[in-house]
Amino acid sequence: MGMEDNRVQNGVKRGQLFEITVDGEKIIAYEGETVGAALMAAGQRTLRYTNKKEQPRGLYCGIGLCQECRMVINGVANTQACQTLAAPGCQVETRKSDQKRGSKI
Amino acid sequence: MKTAELAIIGGGPGGVVAAIEAAKAGVRVTLIDENQRPGGQIYRQFEKGFKITDPEVLGEDYEKGLDLLRQFSSLNDKIEYLNNATVWGIFDNNTLAFARNGASSSLSYRKLLVANGAYDRPVPFPGWTLPGVLTAGGAQKLVKTERILPGKNILIAGTGPLQLVLAHQILTTGGKIEAILEAGNINKNWFQVLKGIWGNWDYLKEGWKYLRSIQKSGVPLLYNHILLEARGDGRVEEAVFAKVDENWRPRPGTERTVKVDTICSGYGLVPSTELTMLAESEHKYDQLLGGYIPVRSENMETTVPGIYAVGDGAGVAGSKVAIEEGRIAGTSIACSLGHISDASADKFIEHSRRRMDRYNRLRKVLDKMSMPRPGLYELAKEDTVICRCEEITFKEIKTAMVDGTTRVKDLKRKTRVGMGPCEGRMCGPALIEIMRIHSNTSPEGDGYLNPRPPIRPIALGVLAAGTAKVKKLEKHKEAVNVS
Amino acid sequence: MFPEEAEVVVIGGGVIGSSTAYFLAQAGIDVVLVEKGYKSGEASAANAAFVWTITRKAGIDIRLSMHSRKLHLQLQKELYMDFEYVHNGGLLVIENEKEMSYVKAHVRKRTEDGFPLEMIDAKQALALEPLLSKERVIGAVFSPIEGTTNPIFLGASLNLQARKLGAEICHHTKVLGIEVLGGKVREVITDKGVIETNTVVNAAGAWGGAIGAMVGLTVPITPFQMAMLVTEQLPPCISHPIMGASYMVDEDTSKEGQLGCGLIASQQASGNLLIGGSWRDAGYDKRTSQEEIELMARVDVRSMPSLKDVRIIRSYANFFPHTPDDLPILGKVDGIEGFIMACGHNGHGVGLGPGSGKLIQELICDGKTSIPLDELSLSRFDSK
Numbered sequence: 019m020g021m022e023d024n025r026v027q028n029g030v031k032r033g034q035l036f037e038i039t040v041d042g043e044k045i046i047a048y049e050g051e052t053v054g055a056a057l058m059a060a061g062q063r064t065l066r067y068t069n070k071k072e073q074p075r076g077l078y079c080g081i082g083l084c085q086e087c088r089m090v091i092n093g094v095a096n097t098q099a100c101q102t103l104a105a106p107g108c109q110v111e112t113r114k115s116d117q118k119r120g121s122k123i
Numbered sequence: 124m125k126t127a128e129l130a131i132i133g134g135g136p137g138g139v140v141a142a143i144e145a146a147k148a149g150v151r152v153t154l155i156d157e158n159q160r161p162g163g164q165i166y167r168q169f170e171k172g173f174k175i176t177d178p179e180v181l182g183e184d185y186e187k188g189l190d191l192l193r194q195f196s197s198l199n200d201k202i203e204y205l206n207n208a209t210v211w212g213i214f215d216n217n218t219l220a221f222a223r224n225g226a227s228s229s230l231s232y233r234k235l236l237v238a239n240g241a242y243d244r245p246v247p248f249p250g251w252t253l254p255g256v257l258t259a260g261g262a263q264k265l266v267k268t269e270r271i272l273p274g275k276n277i278l279i280a281g282t283g284p285l286q287l288v289l290a291h292q293i294l295t296t297g298g299k300i301e302a303i304l305e306a307g308n309i310n311k312n313w314f315q316v317l318k319g320i321w322g323n324w325d326y327l328k329e330g331w332k333y334l335r336s337i338q339k340s341g342v343p344l345l346y347n348h349i350l351l352e353a354r355g356d357g358r359v360e361e362a363v364f365a366k367v368d369e370n371w372r373p374r375p376g377t378e379r380t381v382k383v384d385t386i387c388s389g390y391g392l393v394p395s396t397e398l399t400m401l402a403e404s405e406h407k408y409d410q411l412l413g414g415y416i417p418v419r420s421e422n423m424e425t426t427v428p429g430i431y432a433v434g435d436g437a438g439v440a441g442s443k444v445a446i447e448e449g450r451i452a453g454t455s456i457a458c459s460l461g462h463i464s465d466a467s468a469d470k471f472i473e474h475s476r477r478r479m480d481r482y483n484r485l486r487k488v489l490d491k492m493s494m495p496r497p498g499l500y501e502l503a504k505e506d507t508v509i510c511r512c513e514e515i516t517f518k519e520i521k522t523a524m525v526d527g528t529t530r531v532k533d534l535k536r537k538t539r540v541g542m543g544p545c546e547g548r549m550c551g552p553a554l555i556e557i558m559r560i561h562s563n564t565s566p567e568g569d570g571y572l573n574p575r576p577p578i579r580p581i582a583l584g585v586l587a588a589g590t591a592k593v594k595k596l597e598k599h600k601e602a603v604n605v606s
Numbered sequence: 607m608f609p610e611e612a613e614v615v616v617i618g619g620g621v622i623g624s625s626t627a628y629f630l631a632q633a634g635i636d637v638v639l640v641e642k643g644y645k646s647g648e649a650s651a652a653n654a655a656f657v658w659t660i661t662r663k664a665g666i667d668i669r670l671s672m673h674s675r676k677l678h679l680q681l682q683k684e685l686y687m688d689f690e691y692v693h694n695g696g697l698l699v700i701e702n703e704k705e706m707s708y709v710k711a712h713v714r715k716r717t718e719d720g721f722p723l724e725m726i727d728a729k730q731a732l733a734l735e736p737l738l739s740k741e742r743v744i745g746a747v748f749s750p751i752e753g754t755t756n757p758i759f760l761g762a763s764l765n766l767q768a769r770k771l772g773a774e775i776c777h778h779t780k781v782l783g784i785e786v787l788g789g790k791v792r793e794v795i796t797d798k799g800v801i802e803t804n805t806v807v808n809a810a811g812a813w814g815g816a817i818g819a820m821v822g823l824t825v826p827i828t829p830f831q832m833a834m835l836v837t838e839q840l841p842p843c844i845s846h847p848i849m850g851a852s853y854m855v856d857e858d859t860s861k862e863g864q865l866g867c868g869l870i871a872s873q874q875a876s877g878n879l880l881i882g883g884s885w886r887d888a889g890y891d892k893r894t895s896q897e898e899i900e901l902m903a904r905v906d907v908r909s910m911p912s913l914k915d916v917r918i919i920r921s922y923a924n925f926f927p928h929t930p931d932d933l934p935i936l937g938k939v940d941g942i943e944g945f946i947m948a949c950g951h952n953g954h955g956v957g958l959g960p961g962s963g964k965l966i967q968e969l970i971c972d973g974k975t976s977i978p979l980d981e982l983s984l985s986r987f988d989s990k
Binding site: 024026028030032048049050052055070079083084100 | 254
Binding site: 212214215218220227229530532533536537539542543544546575576577580581582583584586587589590 | 644646651758762777835837838839876878881894895896899900903904906907908913914915916917918919920921922
């Protein structure tokens with residue numbers, strides 16, 4: 019996962035480069051990128067698993083409406099990755115189904 | 124509580140232009156935008172950190188947008204711009220609720236303009252929930268302003284001009300497109316097409332540019348072709364498509380499978396009407412314009428006096444039309460608030476209307492080509508998920524309907540469809556068509572899922588930080604009213 | 607084919623009407639239920655989903671609740687379709703001394719009446735429900751028989767089985783009039799047709815007054831709006847229905863016309879939390895207001911602070927049928943043979959539904975009921 023980079027180089031110059039942690043592993047992100055974008059750039063498409071059938075889901079609408087990109091970000095569950103700007107030290111978790119008692123709410 | 128003469132919801136071209144016209148006429152405007160910067164979807168700006176080194180690469184839309192946004196920011200002493208603010212409800216007494224900076228708030232207004240845009244039509248087909256299937260709009264945002272390719276081998280499937288724009292953008296970044304599938308075809312009646320194009324030379328020039336770019340790249344642009352299925356183990360690995368007839372139904376024997384890792388599904392846009400519905404405007408169902416749209420006067424006023432609507436959120440017609448509608452609404456509102464005379468308003472509006480009518484002539488041609496045909500809603504198979512949030516399949520919905528349920532509201536109670544956090548946005552458009560086709564339910568009347576506040580998910584703590592005062596309410600006088 | 611005659615016509619397809627139709631069908635009665643909307647359409651689809659006895663007052667109130675609760679258990683065994691009835695107990699949470707003395711007085715009266723309640727301390731309350739605020743909880747009442755259900759599924763389940771037993775359930779059918787001749791009910795006129803019958807059950811909830819008016823009766827039922835919030839689906843985090851004592855205190859003592867609010871919280875089988883709740887006099891207006899949404903949020907976050915990041919995905923409201931003495935109107939009426947009242951459950955319809963349905967069935971079939979209905983008759987409102 020760490021090696022892939024789908025970023026486009028032409029047309030823009032990016033700002034500050036930093037790392038965020040996703041499920042314990044580090045990936046790079048740039049200032050101004052959302053967590054969702056950074057994950058897509060790294061080639062990670064699966065952002066969560068559904069409650070009933072544990073199906074993998076990823077980015078769909080990209081503009082904060084479909085609710086498919088919900089992840090645990092900095093300890094807060096159900097945070098939309100496409101609406102959250104990445105920042106240095108950001109902690110991100112994909113989540114298996116929400117069935118277990120005691121899981122983060 | 125904050126007050127404004129004119130409250131505008133939405134920072135896209137429609138809202139921004141209306142703000143400019145109204146503010147120039149002396150109206151006290153507050154524009155509420157859910158994004159960090161104005162521009163909406165089409166004129167989306169870059170986040171902080173990105174420096175543009177080659178504007179050419181970013182396309183004409185970007186430049187047009189910049190121009191408009193410069194005008195907007197030059198009026199920042201006259202327009203109050205509330206960014207990162209999500210409107211979550213419209214209530215009695217001309218107030219709206221919004222969430223900003225971690226707290227809920229109220230804004231009361233004399234006039235309201237809803238310009239909240241549209242979103243990609245969610246089309247259920249087998250495999251549409253696989254990671255790697257995204258909407259054309261979602262892909263466009265990634266490519267345009269986040270400068271990230273959604274995948275290494277992309278299939279673009281759907282209908283309409285937005286697909287060509289997306290394809291061109293991906294090609295200019297060096298991305299690889301396997302093919303572009305266009306379900307429709309240019310209207311066979313050339314006279315109609317000519318009538319539509321006539322006078323719309325700028326549209327034509329743009330369209331030609333994209334078609335040329337695609338032609339030069341060698342990427343196949345296949346008319347009358349539709350995506351049937353996305354396949355893969357936990358992610359998109361291949362796609363199945365076929366040639367279709369004029370009802371978008373696959374012709375037997377034409378199926379093909381290609382190896383792709385990304386699918387951009389672009390079947391036009393659906394107007395966001397939660398706010399105009401919450402405001403209790405009348406709506407009608409217009410398939411050419413994307414679905415439910417508020418009923419409006421020629422000056423963009425809905426059936427609720429004082430509430431106006433413009434842009435794709437009131438009927439999908441593109442940015443040029445949104446801009447003219449914004450001009451008409453902004454001017455008309457300024458006039459109704461007494462800031463400008465009827466005479467000067469009328470003159471200005473007349474010019475706008477003429478341009479708008481010209482654009483709409485071409486739009487009709489394009490929209491006819493891209494209007495969803497019955498075959499689109501026959502793609503889903505029994506085990507295809509229709510309600511993504513609650514994971515309700517087509518089979519479960521059909522079973523509930525066989526049982527005698529014919530209204531969307533009742534279907535919701537029975538199957539939980541529409542009860543998830545997307546609040547019915549991703550399943551609603553398909554559900555209405557499914558019900559129309561399978562049980563002859565009219566989309567008007569009981570056809571839709573009632574929006575209820577908050578029309579976007581809002582954290583409990585944000586609502587709790589609100590300042591709505593608990594006041595002593597008058598005892599309702601019609602308590603024994605028979606409804 | 608629209609039914610042209612029936613032994614009994616039940617007007618109203620909420621929990622009360624659906625229970626009544628079910629028990630009548632089970633007893634072999636030819637029953638038709640008419641509902642102007644869809645099953646569990648109104649208050650029955652928009653409430654706290656509690657099957658609750660803690661705050662029921664001593665006297666006929668608690669007797670009705672206990673009787674109905676037993677029937678919930680019976681239905682859980684009898685009905686084919688699951689309605690998600692979970693009954694592991696519930697809490698009435700106390701957060702200050704004023705609430706504490708009010709609750710203690712209530713517990714005392716209940717114990718004297720033969721229906722005791724158990725007081726527990728803050729530590730025990732937090733062990734049962736860890737999301738409660740450590741800073742605010744000073745004690746609670748715990749009752750092991752409380753529970754939650756899915757009222758929409760309950761209604762659906764009752765209708766499904768009633769149909770199997772021969773009942774006709776007519777949705778989207780509005781009653782336009784009831785013909786009474788010579789002091790007897792003769793027929794029910796609906797917008798889909800006329801049904802000849804000699805027995806009508808008025809289970810029309812907040813519209814009980816309108817139905818009563820059709821036969822010339824003054825029924826003192828007024829709509830009283832209650833609102834709730836729905837969260838997105840969460841992992842299991844609340845195991846019991848929770849009510850704040852302030853809900854009981856305010857509901858009993860609040861002044862006319864005020865917007866009131868108290869803690870209500872439970873978790874549905876789907877994982878969504880139903881939290882709230884607020885009440886106000888809003889006529890037949892089902893829309894929620896910004897004030898009540900924010901007020902509910904404030905009360906809920908104060909009492910359960912870890913919910914602050916949980917997202918609300920919608921609100922709902924409906925009007926409960928309010929009667930002047932907070933008790934339902936059940937039983938026959940003077941002067942009109944065949945017109946039976948079964949409405950005015952003041953927001954306790956889900957809990958009392960099966961019980962009321964059974965009592966009405968007994969009244970119709972046997973002429974006598976397990977709980978005497980004299981205290982609950984319409985005539986108690988006649989001016990002396």
